[in-house]
Structure formats: C-alpha cells, structure tokens
Amino acid sequence: MSNARKLADNLPLTGAFSNRNIIINGAMQVSQRHGTSSVTVAPSDHYVVDRFKIQDYSDATFSSQQVGDAPTGFMHSSKLTVTGTDTSLGTTQYQRFLQPIEGSNVSHLKWGYGAMAKTVTLSFYVKSSLTGTFSVFCFNNSANRSFISTYTISSANTWEKKTVTITGDQSGAWLSNTGVGMYLGWSLGTGTNFQTSTLNAWDASFKMASTSQVNLAGTNGATWQITGVQLELGSKASEFEHESVGITLSKSQRYFYKETTVSTDTGGKLGVCSGGNTLVIDHALPVQMRAKPSVSLTNANLRCGDTVAQGFTTTSGTVSLNTYAGSASVTYILGGFSGMTSYRTYLTEPDGTSTGTVQFEAEF
C-alpha cells in the first residue's frame, strides 16, 4: 500500500483535521476529584474522572477509579467494579456511564434542523470481565429523542475498539446553549421501561438500552473499563486525537475546578477579614465556567496569615458564596477562624497539615 493510500485512509472524511473530538477527557487522563483513588459508588450520581460520571439508580453498588490499565497508546482508563449486585433490575432502574455534552459544543451538528442534521461517529476502547451485548445511547435534554445501538464484547478482560455511527437527528429539540445539548453514554444495565428493540434509529421517547443486554451489576466483582472515547463528525472513526493534558484540563475546568492541596501549586489567595473571623476572598477562575459554580471545601482544615503573623488555623472551616458570585470570578467567604483583626488583609496558606482548599462545581 502506498503512503498516499495510507494517508488517505487515516484522514477524517468530514470536519476539521484537529479539535475533532466533541468529547472532553476521552483519554480519561484528567481526574481532579479523586486522582487515582478508588471511590465507592452508592446509588446516586458520581463523577469517575472529569466529565464522565456513573449514575447508579439500582440496588447495586460499584467502586470507580481512574486506573493505569489501558490499551496501547493510552495511559489511563475509567474502571467500574461491581461491589454489590442487583440481579433483577426494576422496570425503571438502571446504571449508566455517561458524559453530558454542552449544547454550544454540539450546535454545529444541526440536530433538529431537518436535512441539515449531520452524522457523527463514536469510537471507544472497552474491556469487561463479562462478554455479550452491551448498549450505547444518545438522547436529548428533554429525554424525548433517543438513539440506541449495541456493541459486543467478544473476549473477557481484553481491550476491544468499538465504533458506532449515529445518524443526525432531523427532529426533536436539541439545546445549543449552556444546557445539555446531548447525553452520550453506555448502559451497564437498564430496566425494561427504558429498553427498546429499535436499534440504530431515532425513537421519540426515552430509551437507554437494547432488549438484549448484559446486566453488569448481576455479577459480583464484574468489571467494565473504557477509554479512548471520541465523537466526531462523519460516518468514519478516525484515530483518537490525543491532546495535551493542559488543554484537556482547561476544557474540564469549565465544569469543575479544584485547587490542588500542594501549597506550591495552589499559592495563596488574598482576602480581607470582614469581621467575625471570616475572610472574604475574590477568586478569578482559571477559565470561565459553564454556569455560576457551587463551592465547597476539600476538607475543613484551613490556614491563613497576615503581615504580622502566620498560622491562623481552623479544623472547622466553612465556605459560603458571597453576593458577587459569577462564572468567571467568585467571591466567597471562609469562616471558622479565631483571633483575626477586622479589615486586615490575610493570605490563605495551605500547608501539609491544613490542606483544605476550595473546589468549584458547574457541571450539569
């Protein structure tokens, strides 16, 4: 085969040569919330790595983790392990792994605009201890337009690449603003109310899985891993587009941002004691977030100092949003200190003992 042929075969058929991937953090490399720690997933929403979450609305429990086991060319994957089974899902129960995609990032697909709607192709690497038929889904913000397809895991505990082409939806309402433009995900087990036998076509209702599917939660200790997720224009999957970790981190921080607990990385934040031993701080965010974020502390151990003395510490720190809370800059109030002087300027000084920092959430 000539080099020209090889080149032509590897070029995307549609769309740009770079920045093709609509998915953020498809290589599972950014994990601001949990790093590489294993986290127990009780029934609820839970982010595994940035932008990808498991939603467990069943009687099963899972652990989730960013791990170093990945196919050739990748360094990370997201891994889910069943720690408590649900062998008989109720009609409305389900577990799913998904990424909600911001409307402004899929508006160019023109879904809902008749013949202008563009086809996209999803590709990903998956590995499971269970073999059989699994489902992928795509649905809109109102959950009244669904597209279900299936993939088969042929060999247990072996990385396999899968590709699904999704024809552009000519109907329905697809948001193009800061709301969810598209939910894209993988069913790990879905109750009968949300199953369908209509595959690879649009359905004017809320579905998430084929009637033929593996229920991962039916087997204790079962595992499911994924990485290399790419969603791109056209009917052909091109090679996964690796991007620098700085770019992926920046994209992820539009939805979640956590100051590191390493003082040399975090730096200090200047604030003013507003009286009552509270510290008002204005924090310019690294990127403008999708919406005004919620704030919380990574832990309640805080430390600050002023020009006279270091080491005002508290083990019962608090954080509250102030009036001036925006999506590009947030003013918040740290509380729980004692011995401070009103109207004096203080600098937050996290150290090896007082590791509490602030995290910002603007996810969907």
Place this chain on the structure above:
Amino acid sequence: MVIENAKYNKNTYDNSKNVSINATINGIIWSVPLDENNVHYKAILEWVADGNTIDSAD
C-alpha cells in the same frame, strides 16, 4: 442527588437578602448560588417541590 438539608445565606454586607444556599448534597456541604443553571440549585428546587423546606438564614 441526595440532599440532606439546605439553609439560606444572607448578604454579609448588609444582611438584607438571601445570596446563596448551604446544602449537604451527596454527603458534601456545598454553597450553592441562586442560579437555575446551577445543577445543585436545580436539584434543591426539585427537593423543595417534593415537600422539603430550605431553612431561613441566621
């Protein structure tokens, strides 16, 4: 989301109006802006619609 409790915060400058809600959500205490684009605030509104109450600020 599992919401355990929610309580308004007042403006610290003049204590005149509610500016945010402190709520325990999925076991974490979040300070939530009164913004319907915020996922926590939307969840709190649904929680209220289910019959729960946001406590008044101190």
